[in-house]
Amino acid sequence: MTLTNYISDLLYRYECVIVPNFGGFITNKISAKVNNFTHTFYAPSKQLTFNSHLQNNDGLLANYIATSKNISYDEAILKIKNEVENWKHTLNKEELELENIGFFHLNNDGKLIFEPTNTVNYLTSSYGLNSFVSPAIKRTSYQEKVKQLETITPIFHTKENNSKTPVFIKYAAAAAILFTLGTVGWKEYQKFEYNSLVAQSEQQQKNVEKTIQEATFVINNPLPTITLSVTKKTNNYHIIAGAFREPENAKKKLQQLLQKGFNAQILGVNKWNLTPVAFESFNSKKEAINKLKIIKKTESKAAWLLVKKY
Template identity: 80%
Template sequence: MTLAKYISDLLYRYECVIIPNFGGFVANKISAKVNHFTHTFYAPSKQLTFNSHLQNNDGLLANYIATTKNISFSEALLIIEKEVENWKFSLSKEDLEIENIGSFHLNLEGKLIFNPTTTVNYLTSSFGLSSYVSPAVKRIAYKENVKQLETIAPILPSKENKKKTPLFIKYAAAAAIIFALGTIGWKEYQKFEYNNLVAQSEQQQRKVEKTIQEATFVISNPLPTITLNVAKKTYNYHVIAGAFREPANAEKKLQQLLEKGYNATILGVNKWNLTQVSYESFNSKNQAINKLNTIKKTVSKDAWLLIKEY
C-alpha cells in the first residue's frame, strides 16, 4: 500500500493530514453548488488545499501506518521519510501526481503548487451522490412572438392607438431590457460568489491550522482497507507511562514497554509539545482504572489515566 492510500483513508475522517517534512493536506467542507454555465449540480464535498508550513510530525499518519501494517512507530516514520524523499526527487524533474489526492509542480520561484483531484469526494455524508446536468430552460423569443402577433392581429390605426403603444410591445421591450440587465448583473454575481468562496476557504484553513496547534491525535482504530462503513472501537482511556520533550526518548520508552509485553502506543504530541506514551488503551473506564491500579502497585507510582473524548 502506498503512502497516498493511507493519506486518502485519513482524509475521510480528519480535516488535516500532515506529512512530516513535506506539508499538510487540509480538507474544508463546502456546500452544494451549481455551475450556471454548464448547468451542472454538485453535491456537498470536502475541498482539498495544501499548506507547506505544516511539516511537524503530529503522529497521526505514522500511528495509522504502524497500526495498519502492525509495525513499530519508528518503522512507520522510515516509510514516510523514504516516500517524501521520492516525491521531492520527482518534483525536481517533473510534475508529481499523488493518486486520489492531486498533483504538484514547482513554479519559477521554487514553491509547490497544488492542484487537487476533482474525482474523489472525501465528505462521507455525500457518499453515493454524484454531479448531474439539468438542461437549461430556453428563454422566450419575444421578438418572434411579437412578429407573429402582428401578422395574426395587425394593429389598425385609430385615435386611441395613435397615442398609446400596445401593451404587448411594452412588455416585450421591458423583457428585453430586464434580460440585458440580468446578464450584466449575473456576471457581477458570479464574480462576487467566487471571491466569497475563496475568502471562506482561507478562513476555514486558518481555523483548522489553529486547531492543529492545540490538538492531540490518537489513532487506535484504523480504517478498513475495503469499506468505511464498519463499526470500530474507540479507545478513550489511556494509562500513561510518561510524556517526553524529545521524540527519541518517547520511542525508547515505547520499545521498553513493548519488550515487557504491554500493548504500548505513542499517542502523539499534546498542547504542551510533549510526546505521550501509554502502557495500554481501553474503551472501558473500569478496565482502564483496574490496569492503572495494578501498574501503580507493581511497576510505577507515576502512572496516570488520560481520558479523551472523540
C-alpha cells in the first residue's frame, strides 16, 4: 500500500491529514445540491482542499502507517520522508497525480497548485449515494416553443400527413430547441461552478492559515491515562503552548507547564480534532498580550494568542 492509500483512508475519518514537509489535506462538508440546468441531484459530500503551510508532523499519518504495517514509528517517518522526496522530484519535471486525491503542479512562481479529484466522496454518511437525473416536465413550455416554430415554418396538413407527420415534426423541433438551450445553459453552469469552487477554496485557505497553528511534541513514552477535572473559564484570551492530535500528549504538556508554575489548562477539542493547551488565560486582552511577550522571550517563541470563548 502506497502513502496515497493511507492518506485516502484517513480522509474518511479526519478533517485534516498532514503529510510532514509537504502539506495538509483538509476536508469540508458541503450539503446536497441540484444542477438546475441538467436537473442532476448530488448527494452531500466532503470538499477536499490543500494547505502547503501545514507541514509539521502531528503524528497521525505516521502512527497509522506504523500500526497498519506493524513497524516502528521511526520506520514510518522514514517511509513518509522517502515518498515525499519522490513527489517533489516528480513535480520538478511534470504533474504529480495522487490516486483518489487529486493532481499537483508548480506554477510560474514555483508554488504548488492542487486540483482535487471528483471521483471519490469522503463523506461516509453518503456512502452508496450516487448522483441521478430527474428531468423537469414542462409540457406547456414545449407547446409554446412548437407554436413559435410553426409560425416561422408553417406545416400544411393533408389527408396523408394529417394524423402522423405534424406530431413527429413538432416533437423533433421541440427536442432540437431544448437541446440547444440545454447545451448553452450547461456551459454557463460549468463556468459558474468552477468560479465558485475557486472562490471557496481561496477563502478556506485563508481561514485555515489564520486559525490553525500547531506545536508538535513527539513523545515516545507518554504518561498513563489520567482523569483531569477542567473547570470552565470565562476568560476569552488564551496563550497557547501547543495543539495536539493525541490527548495523552496534551496531558503531558499540561503537567510540564503546571510544574513550571503556570496556571495552565486544556481547552478541549477543536473542530480539527486537536487538543489545545494554554500557558494561561485572561479576561483582559492587554494583560494577555503583555504575558505573551514575556513567554515568547523566556519559554517558547512558538506561543500564540487565541481569542475564543470556551
